[in-house]
Amino acid sequence: MERTPDSSTTDSTGSPASETAPTTPSEGRDEAGVDRLYDASADTADQRRALVGGDVPVAVYGLGKMGLPVASVLASVTGNVVGADVDPDVVESVNAGESHVRGEPGLDGLVADRVDDGSLRAVSDPEVAADEASIHVVIVPTLLTEENEGDLSIVDAVVDAIATGIDPGDAVFVESTVPPGTCADRIAPRLAERSGLDRAAFGVAFCPERTASGRALRDITESYPKIVGGVDAESTRVADLVYGEVTDNDVIPVRDATTAEATKVFGGVYRDVNIALANEFARYADSMGIDVREAIAASNTQPYSHVLSPGPGVGGHCIPVYPHFLLSEFAVESPLVRISRLVNDGMPTHAVDRLRSILRTEADVSTVNGPAADASAAGEGTTDRDPAGTGSSESSASGLDGVRVLVLGVTYRPGVNELRNSPSYELIEELSRGGATVDVCDPLVGDLTGFAATPVSMAEAAGSAYDAVVAVTPHEEFSAFDWDALEPTVVLDCHDAVDLDGTDHREYTLGRAIALDGEGPPAGSPDMDR
Numbered sequence: 261m262e263r264t265p266d267s268s269t270t271d272s273t274g275s276p277a278s279e280t281a282p283t284t285p286s287e288g289r290d291e292a293g294v295d296r297l298y299d300a301s302a303d304t305a306d307q308r309r310a311l312v313g314g315d316v317p318v319a320v321y322g323l324g325k326m327g328l329p330v331a332s333v334l335a336s337v338t339g340n341v342v343g344a345d346v347d348p349d350v351v352e353s354v355n356a357g358e359s360h361v362r363g364e365p366g367l368d369g370l371v372a373d374r375v376d377d378g379s380l381r382a383v384s385d386p387e388v389a390a391d392e393a394s395i396h397v398v399i400v401p402t403l404l405t406e407e408n409e410g411d412l413s414i415v416d417a418v419v420d421a422i423a424t425g426i427d428p429g430d431a432v433f434v435e436s437t438v439p440p441g442t443c444a445d446r447i448a449p450r451l452a453e454r455s456g457l458d459r460a461a462f463g464v465a466f467c468p469e470r471t472a473s474g475r476a477l478r479d480i481t482e483s484y485p486k487i488v489g490g491v492d493a494e495s496t497r498v499a500d501l502v503y504g505e506v507t508d509n510d511v512i513p514v515r516d517a518t519t520a521e522a523t524k525v526f527g528g529v530y531r532d533v534n535i536a537l538a539n540e541f542a543r544y545a546d547s548m549g550i551d552v553r554e555a556i557a558a559s560n561t562q563p564y565s566h567v568l569s570p571g572p573g574v575g576g577h578c579i580p581v582y583p584h585f586l587l588s589e590f591a592v593e594s595p596l597v598r599i600s601r602l603v604n605d606g607m608p609t610h611a612v613d614r615l616r617s618i619l620r621t622e623a624d625v626s627t628v629n630g631p632a633a634d635a636s637a638a639g640e641g642t643t644d645r646d647p648a649g650t651g652s653s654e655s656s657a658s659g660l661d662g663v664r665v666l667v668l669g670v671t672y673r674p675g676v677n678e679l680r681n682s683p684s685y686e687l688i689e690e691l692s693r694g695g696a697t698v699d700v701c702d703p704l705v706g707d708l709t710g711f712a713a714t715p716v717s718m719a720e721a722a723g724s725a726y727d728a729v730v731a732v733t734p735h736e737e738f739s740a741f742d743w744d745a746l747e748p749t750v751v752l753d754c755h756d757a758v759d760l761d762g763t764d765h766r767e768y769t770l771g772r773a774i775a776l777d778g779e780g781p782p783a784g785s786p787d788m789d790r
């Protein structure tokens with residue numbers, strides 16, 4: 261299906277990209293003439309030679325935090341990748357040899373090198389990429405609707421674009437996390453129906469991206485075995501062949517695409533449930549007067565204990581999303597998965613309730629000098645406002661009137677500039693609902709106006725005075741925060757990650773009822789599991 265070059269194939273100066281950006285498929289096709297891989301009769305060695313020889317054009321749809329690293333690695337392997345992204349700024353930056361993704365070791369150089377040597381280029385029209393490629397890698401966002409059902413509209417749009425250019429012998433590898441059954445029951449039929457091709461003419465496989473931001477290149481090329489599962493055996497074989505060239509680790513073909521999809525979703529749901537358990541242990545620890553992280557670290561010294569770390573909630577577009585790919589898609593009673601979501605979603609409110617208790621304790625200690633009020637006074641049991649019994653039985657209309665609070669860090673986890681589903685939104689809203697005046701500081705985020713708080717820089721914050729500081733996301737950058745300049749205050753360090761040794765601040769965390777007067781967390785507290 262030929263297409264005339266469109267405006268999307270122009271570079272940032274507007275001249276046709278072909279004049280400035282790298283050209284498309286390399287010259288001198290392999291003598292076997294292989295340029296597509298979904299063909300059970302082909303010689304695998306010929307196919308491998310064609311793949312690494314640049315004769316099998318690859319398209320990657322989505323050049324975001326994960327897509328750009330994936331496209332760059334595939335460009336190193338195949339020498340022939342066109343990335344498609346609907347964000348023109350992304351396309352422009354990639355074609356300029358720049359990575360718009362921050363905090364990924366090695367990615368800046370890899371993008372520059374691959375664009376420079378012509379093995380990677382970007383276009384803004386996915387149909388242009390679909391027309392050129394015979395391997396199609398889909399790694400665009402999969403989201404949730406307001407009703408917490410899977411929103412695959414972006415994947416559908418990419419699939420429809422691929423359908424305009426797919427040819428017999430092509431293969432589609434889905435890396436976006438999707439509800440189990442999506443490749444077999446939604447994507448493959450949709451491709452056949454919209455392209456007019458026979459279902460058996462092309463391959464579809466689910467090849468989950470089990471990669472974390474901040475270590476993407478390492479995870480893609482070596483950290484873990486690559487799972488692949490096709491809608492048929494030939495799709496699995498082709499995925500095995502391609503990813504066998506991408507990773508130095510093993511490739512594990514599983515029975516089918518649905519198994520591969522379930523593998524990914526189960527891994528994420530396991531993590532959400534495990535974090536919910538850690539969050540509940542934190543509540544027990546507050547009541548027991550122990551440090552939960554010390555107990556968890558000690559428990560995890562046995563090989564079958566892998567308790568994760570408590571925190572102020574679970575954010576990002578992965579872990580809080582994947583459980584709903586089970587809950588909303590399958591008529592299966594699953595109370596553990598459901599209640600774990602409620603527990604984790606209740607943590608921002610629980611953190612604010614803990615702050616109320618701490619401030620009460622501090623007031624009692626500082627005024628009557630009597631026994632500190634029970635710092636674990638956060639309510640117990642379930643109430644209509646607190647269906648999961650997350651201990652947030654306090655009214656949200658009280659307890660913080662006139663209290664000045666600084667929130668440090670709002671992204672969903674340290675080092676990643678991603679706000680989707682971040683617990684800081686609910687936590688800041690709960691503080692404001694309680695009557696607090698909130699300042700917010702996050703050096704990774706350029707625009708903090710989406711929060712019910714006043715944005716401040718680290719320097720402005722350190723020069724102010726607060727009744728409390730809530731450390732939500734412990735970015736590396738906060739090691740430069742001038743705690744000595746800040747008036748001594750109460751610090752609720754939600755991940756127990758802030759080092760206040762030698763300061764006069766009174767540090768608390770979730771899961772440790774006692775204040776540390778600058779003593780820092782007890783020895784042996786684990787780093788948050790990564």
Ligand SMILES: NC(=O)C1=CN([C@@H]2O[C@H](COP(=O)(O)OP(=O)(O)OC[C@H]3O[C@@H](n4cnc5c(N)ncnc54)[C@H](O)[C@@H]3O)[C@@H](O)[C@H]2O)C=CC1
Nearest residue numbers: 322323324325326327345346347400401402436437469471
């Ligand atoms: N972020 C992570 O840690 C991981 C994410 N994943 C999966 O990968 C998916 C993508 O994740 P990220 O790269 O972090 O998302 P992202 O939000 O950083 O990037 C998504 C990119 O897709 C582009 N896009 C949106 N609609 C498009 C379309 N119709 N055609 C082409 N491009 C389009 C956007 O402009 C953006 O550049 C996630 O939804 C998840 O399922 C898997 C493993 C790790």
Ligand SMILES: CC(=O)N[C@@H]1[C@@H](OP(=O)(O)OP(=O)(O)OC[C@H]2O[C@@H](n3ccc(=O)[nH]c3=O)[C@H](O)[C@@H]2O)O[C@H](C(=O)O)[C@@H](O)[C@@H]1O
Nearest residue numbers: 470471472527528531568569571574575576578672673789
């Ligand atoms: C099973 C698994 O470990 N999945 C990883 C996860 O990475 P992600 O970037 O979402 O970060 P994460 O470390 O899971 O954190 C998610 C959220 O959970 C919180 N969190 C995490 C670990 C913990 O012990 N306690 C805790 O409260 C974090 O603060 C964050 O708000 O999801 C990624 C994904 O699937 O997108 C996946 O590739 C990563 O390997």
